[in-house]
Amino acid sequence: MIANGNGRIVTTDVLVIGGGEAALRAAIEARRKGANVVMVSKGQIGSSGSSAISDTIHSAILSPEDSPDIFYQDILKGGKRINRPELARALAEDCTARVQELSEFGIELEFERELVTPGHSFPRRCYHKAGLGAHITRRLREYAQEIGIQFHEKTWIVDLLNEHGLADTGPDRLPGSGDRICGALGWANEDWIVFVAGSTILASGGMGRIYAQSDNPIDVSGETIGMAWRHGARLQDMEFVQFYPYRLVSPVNLDLYTKLFSNGAMMRNLQGERFMAGYPRKELETRDVICYQMFKQGKVLLDISQVSDSDLKATSPRLHGLLAKGYAGELEVQPVEHYSIGGISIDQYGKTSVKGLYACGECTGGVHGANRLGGGALTESLVFGARAGFAAAEETVLQTPDFVTKIEQELRHRKPPLFFTEEGKQATAAIRKKVQEIMWNQVGIERSAAGLAEASVQLGQLAAEAEPYLPLLDMVRAAAMVARSALERKESRGAHQVIDFPGERDEWIGNLMIEGEELSFWPLLNYAAPKRNDAQPGNLLP
Structure with a gap:
């Protein structure tokens, strides 16, 4: 670590942004591959985020008649056939190994042998007898500390860092350039902290608190998704938001x-x-x-x-x-908002469309299609956390001393972020409340074309008001992209129900992608359906 009197610089092989189950599993896998790993979280690692307050339900194939093929078909059927096939296959193939290996971390789950979760063909529920996710995430935290993963808690990530340095950060940055990500810019203890990393993994959860009614923790607000988009990452399926009945x-x-x-x-x-x-x-x-x-x-x-x-x-x-x-x-x-189905687009190894940037967990899209089956969120965290951690460690690119020196020099002239001032806190509270009301009333369980169009305009206006206050701006932009995608999809499918366009329509079998300012539709025919074992953990994990 370098301290220069105006901020600090931390260098590492792999940077993991987030503090829940997906982040911890990614960090552990990267460390197991021999990488130096740093985790950064707004709250306490293992005790914040959605997974810590979850009901601990995971899915695994343990019934004699069950199989990955059957589970794969269940996932596709539940997602209304617009899941990314390679991601659904990876989830079905890897789930059992990832759930069973929790015992290696000192975590034992019970298997529910009778209850069949809605949308599943067989019993697959595995749960911790204590019934609270923190009993899993806190043990993962302990294991992470035991193997030498470094923690930075109560640290806000304000922006990502790319190969051009600190000069290419901030709200004025044009999205879509796709420059390699080399870490992140954070704020902790009234000072800047820059994380220079060979690979960066986003695992900081979904967008729940952009809605007025949500069972998500208060700090799950989608700014990571907006930040990734601003640095060129492709987003997908943003129109799909799951509500919990x-x-x-x-x-x-x-x-x-x-x-x-x-x-x-x-x-x-x-x-x-x-x-x-x-x-x-x-x-x-x-x-x-x-x-x-x-x-x-x-x-x-x-x-x-x-x-x-x-x-x-x-x-x-x-x-x-x-x-x-x-x-x-x-x-x-x-019903309350429960889970962000859409998010950052990834491949089956957690790679985004931007070099050096990986993602896993609820901040990603593509796994669940138009609707997520119960028990899928925590299972996804384990499966794609492990995959992203492995890939990020394998492909890390060490930054040169000259790059670190450049960051050190730029940091001396960096002004404090307005977001954390009293002015910023008041603006955040006011704008966030407006966003939540718009999303709940106009981009909620039932939608209309007129309501979505009005929401898009209103959120665009709020984004202009939020521009001085990163990461608030990224949160507003994430909400705006939900409304924009929902307005574009002219059918009702899964969690997206529009009164103007009732029922599913074959021409909409595919995914809406956002890259920069462009929104495009990718028919599912563009994807090659994976064969069984194409996404087996043996191809990626030892």
Whole structure:
């Protein structure tokens, strides 16, 4: 580390930006390959981000009749057949090995042998008995420290660093140049910190908090996706945002588990009708189907009259405790934003369209198509975290001493970012609230062409207001690209439901890609469907 009185410089082989399960798995794999690895996180590594508050559900193929081919088809069917085939294949092929190897890190998962998660053909649920993701991520943190990974916590990444140095950073940078990424520019303890790296991995989560109603942590706000786009990274499937149907919002906020509904829980509208009764799997349909039906009902109430006391206590102890104290009122459930399906476009090794830049986890797109199956997020974090970490370590390019000296000189003249001033904090609070309202009301569960067009204009205006405040600008731009892509896709598919264009349309079987200012449609025929084992971990990981 170099300190010059005006900021610090940290050099490393592989830089991992993020602090959750995907980031930790990527960092561990890179370190196992012999690379020096630095992790950077806004919060505490292993205790922040969505994976730390998750319900620990992973997917693995453990039933005798099950197979990667069957799981692959389930993923495609759930994603409405617009998943990137090579990514879906990698997830199906690698999932079991990645889940089972958690035991090497001191993490043991239980296998649910009876419950079939919506959209899956066989039981595949693996979970930690404690029921909270932090029990997994904190152990991964400990393992990462044991093998020598360096942590920088409470550090905001303000921008990426490319081969031209600090002069080519900031809001005025034109997107789409695709210069090699050589690290990142951060802010910690009221000072700049520059990370110079041979490879950089983005693993800092999705965009949940660009919506007014979300079960994501407050720091998951999409700026990484906007930042990657500004440096030339291709984005895809930005129109697809998953909402979670099993959210109790009154009398308390609480995520409910699908097992509660397999044990007899039902959803009813204000007329007392079980509105999912006409669907084959009732309240265990895929999330896109349930959320849209809930939206159309308005207020939805949870009926647990057919759930036994022992099942309720086992599957939802907090709800059981509330009722045990005498609560006898309504139990209202409502969909909330849950997962960013679209994001940075990657190949099956986590490579983006920009040299030196890799990505994994929820900040990426392409794996899940138009809808994600339950248990896919954490599994994806392990599978593509390992792949990205391996590739980044294999392809790291050491920076020269002259480059480091150049950064040191430029850093002396770098002004503090406005984002962290009192002015910046007030602007962020005001603009962020407006973005959340626009996204929830106009780019939510049900959309209209007019609403999306209006949202695009409004978000463009907010981006102009946010321009002095990186990384707020990147957050607003990420939201704007969701609205722009949603306006472009003239059909209803999976998590994207537009009243002007009901139903799926064959001409839209493919992916919307954003690169620079260009938005283009890539028909799925452009992709060669992978054969089995093309994406086997043996081709990439030892």
